[in-house]
Amino acid sequence: MSRIGKKPVAPVSGVTVTVDGQKVTAKGSKGELSVVLVDLVKPEMTDDGVVVTPVDDSREARSAWGLSRSLVQNIVTGVSTGFERKLAITGVGYRAQMQGSDLKLSLGFSHEVIFRAPDGISLAAPTQTEIVVTGIDKQQVGQVAADIREFRPPEPYKGKGVRYADEHIYRKEGKKK
Template identity: 65%
Template sequence: MSRIGKKPVQVPAGITATVDGQKVTAKGPKGELFFVANDEIKLELENNAVSVTPVNDSKDARSKWGMSRTMIENIFKGVKDGFERKLEINGVGYRASLQGKNLQLALGFSHDVVYQTPEGITIAVPKPTEIIVTGINKQQVGQVAAEIREYRGPEPYKGKGVKYAEERIVRKEGKKK
């Protein structure tokens, strides 16, 4: 039994949610998102809450039950507050800047890396060593942050590279004489 799936998702104040068959649509101050559930999941909107239940007791239906509830909760949170991911840049000469909507990264390569910002995502650079990725879609925000980190991930000896703000790098000891 899914402990997460049992609990209905409350629709926050200021958000209008509609359930049309397998599709849940949420409209809020930040925008509009939708989630289409699998056919093995049943969705109902009652008492200003969306309840998620599996259609049958198969392993496949039960495995999609909790995930569907979490996805619905994420679209509600996204249209109300949005999501944010912070990245830090460590290393001598490593820095970030914005050129229009594009992110320009100096990461020790012979050239600057230019990252095209996708639609629906906002990138801010308050300091040359800090990048903030924001948007309403949690998956897309995480994907963009991962793509930026991938250009030069943190290395374990000096900690140079792009890392998540909350990430802790396990440092290794260098060679001994």
């Protein structure tokens, strides 16, 4: 049984949520998002908020139950407060800076890497070794952060590269004489 699926998605002030069949739409101060849930679950509005219930007791319906509730929670959180992912750059000469709305990365290659943010995502480089990715769609924010990290993932010997701010890199010892 899903433990997260049993909890209703509580209403947030300033956010209006509408349920139209399998489509759940949330409008808030930061924008509007919608998600179409699978037919194995049934969303409905109640006084407690949006409640997601499985249509039957099958394994597939119970598997989709908690996921569907989390997707609804993510769109409600996204339009009210948004999501943020922080990246840290480690390495001599590695740096990031904004060039208009694009992100210019110096990551030890023979060329600069220019990253253009997709619509709905904003990038910031408060310092040369920090990157902040913000947006209202949690999946898109995570994907953009992963794309930036992919240019130079952290290596285990010196720890150089682009990593998530909360990521721990397991270091290897290297060669011995």
